[in-house]
Amino acid sequence: MNDTVRSLLIVFILLIASLSVAGMLTWVERRLLGLWQDRYGPNRVGPFGLLQVVADAIKLFFKEDWIPPYADKVVFVLAPAVIMLSVLMSFTVVPFSSSLGVVDLNIGLLFFLGMSSMGVYSVVLGGWASNNKYSLLGGLRASAQMLSYEVFMGLSVSGVVLLAGSFDLRTIVVQQKAVWYCVPQALGLFVFMVAGVAETRRVPFDLPEADSELIAGFHSEYSSMKFGMFFVGEYLGITLVSAIVATLFFGGWLGPFLPPPIWLAIKTFVIVCFFILLRATLPRLRYDQLMGFGWKVMLPLALLNLLVTGAIRLAMG
Amino acid sequence: MNAVYYISSVVAVVATVAAVTGLNAVHSLLYLIVSFLAVALIFFTLGAPVIAALEVIIYAGAIIVLFIFVVMILNLGDVAVEQEKRWTVGKMWVGPALLALVLMAELVYVLFQQTVHHLPGAGPIQPQDLGATLFGPYMLGVELASMVLLAGLVGAYHLGRRRQPDETAQERQEPVDAGARR
Numbered sequence: 001m002n003d004t005v006r007s008l009l010i011v012f013i014l015l016i017a018s019l020s021v022a023g024m025l026t027w028v029e030r031r032l033l034g035l036w037q038d039r040y041g042p043n044r045v046g047p048f049g050l051l052q053v054v055a056d057a058i059k060l061f062f063k064e065d066w067i068p069p070y071a072d073k074v075v076f077v078l079a080p081a082v083i084m085l086s087v088l089m090s091f092t093v094v095p096f097s098s099s100l101g102v103v104d105l106n107i108g109l110l111f112f113l114g115m116s117s118m119g120v121y122s123v124v125l126g127g128w129a130s131n132n133k134y135s136l137l138g139g140l141r142a143s144a145q146m147l148s149y150e151v152f153m154g155l156s157v158s159g160v161v162l163l164a165g166s167f168d169l170r171t172i173v174v175q176q177k178a179v180w181y182c183v184p185q186a187l188g189l190f191v192f193m194v195a196g197v198a199e200t201r202r203v204p205f206d207l208p209e210a211d212s213e214l215i216a217g218f219h220s221e222y223s224s225m226k227f228g229m230f231f232v233g234e235y236l237g238i239t240l241v242s243a244i245v246a247t248l249f250f251g252g253w254l255g256p257f258l259p260p261p262i263w264l265a266i267k268t269f270v271i272v273c274f275f276i277l278l279r280a281t282l283p284r285l286r287y288d289q290l291m292g293f294g295w296k297v298m299l300p301l302a303l304l305n306l307l308v309t310g311a312i313r314l315a316m317g
Numbered sequence: 318m319n320a321v322y323y324i325s326s327v328v329a330v331v332a333t334v335a336a337v338t339g340l341n342a343v344h345s346l347l348y349l350i351v352s353f354l355a356v357a358l359i360f361f362t363l364g365a366p367v368i369a370a371l372e373v374i375i376y377a378g379a380i381i382v383l384f385i386f387v388v389m390i391l392n393l394g395d396v397a398v399e400q401e402k403r404w405t406v407g408k409m410w411v412g413p414a415l416l417a418l419v420l421m422a423e424l425v426y427v428l429f430q431q432t433v434h435h436l437p438g439a440g441p442i443q444p445q446d447l448g449a450t451l452f453g454p455y456m457l458g459v460e461l462a463s464m465v466l467l468a469g470l471v472g473a474y475h476l477g478r479r480r481q482p483d484e485t486a487q488e489r490q491e492p493v494d495a496g497a498r499r
Contacts, residue, residue, distance in 0.1 A: 075343065107444065110370035117378025121350070124382065128343065128389045136389060143386050147379060154374070167367075167444055 022235040036280040065224040079126035083233035097260035127218035138217025142208035153195035155302035159188040159309040173252035196241035242271035329355035353377040
């Protein structure tokens with residue numbers, strides 16, 4: 001019984017923590033963007049503008065929740081729920097210490113890949129159900145982009161799996177006691193980061209919602225908290241990908257002095273800041289550049305990484 | 318675990334029936350996704366977690382997205398639903414229903430025989446076992462599948478390649494044919 005209470009407690013703490021972190025990230029991103037672009041960002045509401053998140057949430061909740069009359073209503077409502085579900089489900093396999101975590105799955109990494117491929121449906125269906133040509137174009141772009149980048153997201157982590165000999169995220173972290181995998185798998189890290197940015201549809205890969213050409217892409221027709229769910233889902237996705245990068249390549253919870261979950265949080269936060277720095281600096285790619293870059297540069301790189309890692313692993317025995 | 322198995326089986330059957338009988342193409346595909354997820358859960362309860370994960374990643378995550386991709390471009394709406402209603406008359410259900418009934422009878426017969434052959438060494442299958450089997454005794458199958466995929470890739474490249482300028486010029490010299498095709 002104690003075990004049940006403990007795991008329920010972990011589930012709820014993780015749920016509340018990840019959702020509030022995602023909410024706070026909206027403020028962190030705007031402040032950091034302001035810093036890097038030599039302006040202030042939101043600093044009026046509360047100390048340092050910290051209450052901006054609360055103000056935004058209240059504004060979103062009280063907006064009219066409008067469903068276009070020509071939309072496919074069921075699918076339209078379902079779409080934002082899918083992204084929240086798939087991202088929150090992925091958080092269950094992230095290990096916070098050698099014993100702390102929601103589930104200890106021996107195929108944890110595959111579970112993460114599966115759930116991230118489920119996330120595609122949210123943008124595709126959202127774009128289709130809106131029955132609006134800009135939304136549809138956004139949805140089309142999203143599905144092609146996420147399908148392509150998923151391929152070498154899977155390939156890039158294969159190097160890590162080869163070295164650790166397991167899909168279990170906990171085993172992968174324990175195996176990094178001597179040296180973090182960002183050293184032997186530097187190429188894999190690069191490919192995974194690029195794929196991660198594309199999976200979360202962030203600049204420079206934010207073509208599905210390119211606001212200069214598609215209004216807001218797949219979520220043009222969404223208002224109120226349905227839009228809020230897409231928004232929070234995006235930030236949850238960034239947090240998730242950062243946590244997975246920290247786990248796979250930067251030793252997860254490993255670190256001296258501080259308790260393990262704190263180390264994971266610090267590493268995750270640094271990687272999240274890197275995501276925001278990318279947005280602050282890079283321009284948006286053109287669509288054919290995006291697909292060409294994916295299939296002609298990233299895929300061969302990921303395959304090369306896998307080939308060399310496999311050969312070395314085989315030679316070492 | 319037994320309850321999980323039966324519940325996900327029921328979900329799989331219901332979702333598949335809904336996918337087959339549905340009139341709206343996208344809704345049918347959504348039911349198909351649910352069906353794949355239910356089948357993944359069945360694999361998981363049977364002790365094959367890797368297959369379950371691959372079912373989600375490949376079937377539910379990649380292949381159905383491509384289906385939806387195509388259906389999205391077709392821009393089907395209420396008109397298509399009406400057309401589907403006219404096409405799916407009672408008579409067309411007879412053949413498939415008969416065939417399915419035969420399979421169902423066979424399944425019931427096998428279940429009542431009590432001498433179901435268990436898979437050798439049935440138990441949780443680890444990822445390593447799966448890889449070693451695929452690239453050991455079943456190497457030929459993997460290579461054959463890769464050849465089929467390569468053929469598909471070459472075919473897609475041929476259909477999608479950009480025409481050279483001189484080829485389009487050649488086509489212009491046969492205006493009757495080209496006009497008829499357009």
